[in-house]
Amino acid sequence: MKREMTRSLMFAASTVGVALLVAAAVLLVRTRACAAEMSDSQDVATISAVVAVTAEPDQVRSAVARTRAGREGRIAVHLASGGTIGSGKAARAEVSVAAAGGPVPASWRVLPGRAVVELSEPASIVDTWVLPELVVLALMGFLATVVAVVAGRRRCAPLVQDLCSLADTARDGRIRVRATGSGELADLVAALNEAADRVERARAGEREMIADVSHRLRTPLTALRLDVEALGDGVLARRIRGAVAALDRDVDRIIESLQPAEPRLVPCDLGAVVRARMGFWAQLAADQHRWCDVNVPDRPMSVEIAADVLGAAVDTVLDNVFQHTPSGTPLAVEVSAHAGWITLVVDDGGPGVSAPAEAVLRRSSGGGSTGLGLAIARAAAETTGGSLHVERGRLNGARVRMRFGEAGRTWRGSEPRAWRLWQGAR
Known part of the structure; x- marks a missing residue:
């Protein structure tokens, strides 16, 4: 009972923990993605503001170096004068189309007559802090599972104790179980008491039936014993007397067994x-x-x-x-x-x-x-x-x-794995 309860608690707590861990990991990734997108937007806006004021290559290069995208080599400024500052992946034809007012990617910024700011790739959401944060979340999920199992066992301990007491009490057939505990446990106790009452009534009826049959056998058995005495001392007569004596002992044993007694x-x-x-x-x-x-x-x-x-x-x-x-x-x-x-x-x-x-x-x-x-x-x-x-x-x-x-030996109480059953005709 305790082992099954522990397994059930572990399964339930682990399921909830995994679900919460996955949800937290998804939320962490989405938060990182939003932060990376916002950082790229700020970098593009910062460089665009500098280029809008001055097209001096040194100042533009200094502005690119101060941004995260610039340090990571993911942004480039294509000046209208023909120079390129930073690292970009776009071809000259694509830049020319963008400068002429053609379609451009959403991450680019076009400043007519001055420059085209190209963001070649978005920022990565996986950095040196993501893995430690996921490890911390996993450890927290594991600790929460352990705490849930321990708390659940302590919470269910009174119920298990009541069930053990119920089993110990029900093993004694001479007494009835007291209806204590929760509503479900009280219903179980009442059902056990009703079953015990039915068994006792059935046993009483069986004892009465056996007693009636046994007493009915007394008269013909006595007459048979008297008739056997007239058979003489032959082999057949002795055999019949032995059978009658055995039957007489069996009837006595049946009548004696009707009285409640401890098993021998x-x-x-x-x-x-x-x-x-x-x-x-x-x-x-x-x-x-x-x-x-x-x-x-x-x-x-x-x-x-x-x-x-x-x-x-x-x-x-x-x-x-x-x-x-x-x-x-x-x-x-x-x-x-x-x-x-x-x-x-x-x-x-x-x-x-x-x-x-x-x-x-x-x-x-x-x-x-x-x-x-x-x-x-x-x-x-x-x-x-x-x-x-x-x-x-x-x-x-x-x-x-x-x-x-065998008496005095330890043996396994399990049933044999299989027995060959034969369908014949008896």
Whole structure:
């Protein structure tokens, strides 16, 4: 903000300074031109007055020497007797025509029967004082620009301070910003407060909706748990019991998350979480005759996110593959770490994603689902400063790339320059 304000002030002050400097330079040149023209007119008038009194060559030569034009060799007196005093450029024929009453330049003076005073060229407006005066004007313009920028920064400092205070206050979602300052700033504060109220109402409605859905799941979930107990101790029965238990835990977690709480930044090992979750998904892939490749390094890869939240994000991405691709579709999961980032890549050999940019938005899925899956995974990645992108993978299907900021490392928070988005059909 301060840098942009300084640049704006410098641009405005420089524009005004250059405009004033050009105007002053033009005025200086015009003043010099008028002074030079007046000086030439006075010199011609002085010599003409002397010639009108006497045509003595010595006296005329003395008068020419006393004038500026004479000292600079720009004036000549053509006597009627045939002599020329001073320096002139006119030919004898031109002088004869002028003496006979013919047309003459405006800078000449004809004294009939006595002489013709010739001003060969006008005085120069550029002298030893013009350049120093222009330099002084440039220095004054530069100093005026500096003073304008400094004064403008001091004048705008209270506004910048108010904006910084506004930003610091607005970062805390539990309080509202006080409407202080100028009229425009007060309008901005009021708009922020209205936006915060709308967000809070939306969050409250979402919590109520989730609470209603979660409580509605309790009854069928309890009945399902009772029915599972009658299946015995076979492999299928144990698998169903595990799924029911996981669903029960998820419902408990949803209900618990409805209560406002500070976000937990408990680091966990991303590789360990992925390996643990792939123990379940790899078995499910085998049941559906899917080729499943898992490449997770053994070294610790810590991210500042709770393990259950990370596990839920991984499950949503993998569940998206199983839900939207037919049985037998290959699957690959890979984890890599580089430059302070840990990247989880999930590839499949399915038909791909028709709208990759919209697939990661909440309730924007085009595949007949609720659209919450990838949005939840994206939110989990963004809590660490990362991101989620959908692109074309090495299995010619969809690739979901989740990027997490590594705990305890410095990383650049900018988005990748470009991501390949593939238009398929899911």
